Amino acid sequence: MKDRVYNFYAGPGALPLPVLERVHSEFFNYNNTGMSVMELSHRTDEIQHIIDDSGARIKRMMNLSDEFEVIFLQGGGSLQFLMVPMNLSHPGDKIDYIDTGYWAEKAIKAAKSLGRDLEIIAASGDRNHTYVPNSDSIQTRSEAKYLHLCTNNTVVGTQFHNFPKVPIPIVADMSSDFLSKAIDPSPCACIYAHAQKNVGLSGVTAVVIRKSILENSPDDLPELLDYRTHIERKSNYHTPPCFSIYVMWQILRWIEEDIGGVEAMEKINWQKSSALYDFIDATPLFDCPVEVESRSRMNVVFRLPTKSLEEQFIQEAFESGLVGVAGHRTQGGCRVSLYNAVTLDAVKNLIEFMDKFAQKTNY
Missing domain, CATH: 3.40.640.10 (Type I PLP-dependent aspartate aminotransferase-like (Major domain))
Incomplete structure (x- = not known):
């Protein structure tokens, strides 16, 4: 829709x-x-x-x-x-x-x-x-x-x-x-x-x-x-x-x-989270503080270099139809939740936005 x-x-x-x-x-x-x-x-x-x-x-x-x-x-x-x-x-x-x-x-x-x-x-x-x-x-x-x-x-x-x-x-x-x-x-x-x-x-x-x-x-x-x-x-x-x-x-x-069951659901969730983590790790503007072996496949947290950049990122994401990317109120930063209903297409659109934001920021 x-x-x-x-x-x-x-x-x-x-x-x-x-x-x-x-x-x-x-x-x-x-x-x-x-x-x-x-x-x-x-x-x-x-x-x-x-x-x-x-x-x-x-x-x-x-x-x-x-x-x-x-x-x-x-x-x-x-x-x-x-x-x-x-x-x-x-x-x-x-x-x-x-x-x-x-x-x-x-x-x-x-x-x-x-x-x-x-x-x-x-x-x-x-x-x-x-x-x-x-x-x-x-x-x-x-x-x-x-x-x-x-x-x-x-x-x-x-x-x-x-x-x-x-x-x-x-x-x-x-x-x-x-x-x-x-x-x-x-x-x-x-x-x-x-x-x-x-x-x-x-x-x-x-x-x-x-x-x-x-x-x-x-x-x-x-x-x-x-x-x-x-x-x-x-x-x-x-x-x-x-x-x-x-x-x-x-x-x-x-x-x-x-x-097709939880096994098929798991494969989709790994695709989504792997694509996002791979992009974050390859892009200097974004940093995931979680140790690789402990990273969640459901909730991807990351930071930008400054609080003002994080606020700008969250606001522009919202304006682009990507909602709910602010971190938990006790942690700040950014968080993207990839629960079962979140589609691979949604993650691809997020990564595309993040890539454009990084290029524009030129960090």
């Missing part, structure tokens, strides 16, 4: 145009119900089908065994920062965390508030979070109930490309790289991701949970904060965010049926 811009916001992020068109076509009359999906009761067969089929598609694309359940919750990643330690440990239990910056720090703060014996067993703050700790060197405490890490760090542009090999279960906050690449889920007890980056709208969070890990959950959890409640009630314990789940379902269909 000629009047649409190229959206590089870090979240909520771009949505696939085919999905928007499908949602538009069904907006007033979903599945011949004579109603919008937003009007349907959450107790209808139509809504439960959307919930159930979304979970089935995630299990299929992630190659999850029947050991795992997929549930859809509200509250974003921020609520999961609390629900994970509440469900997977008891007060006083040891839990291990990796600190790779902004979102990991929020998860650590939340877990500490619950009275757990939390230890940060690896961190990257010594070099301003421009890398992730080497997965092979991470050592956990043997009595720890789990190891928590944020796989992709949107603010600083770093990413774990493999799970650490540790003897305890892993809890992975995959909010910004969920279903962007193929993974081996076997080391994980829990994976969670709010949807508004790669798989949908704000308002819904996908949680993949290994059922056996819940056998030792505390018995006195509030029902609403107990994973077992939502598994038993099939993500319909209380009114779920039906429209957000519906849009996520449409995106899951798009990834599986149109793109």
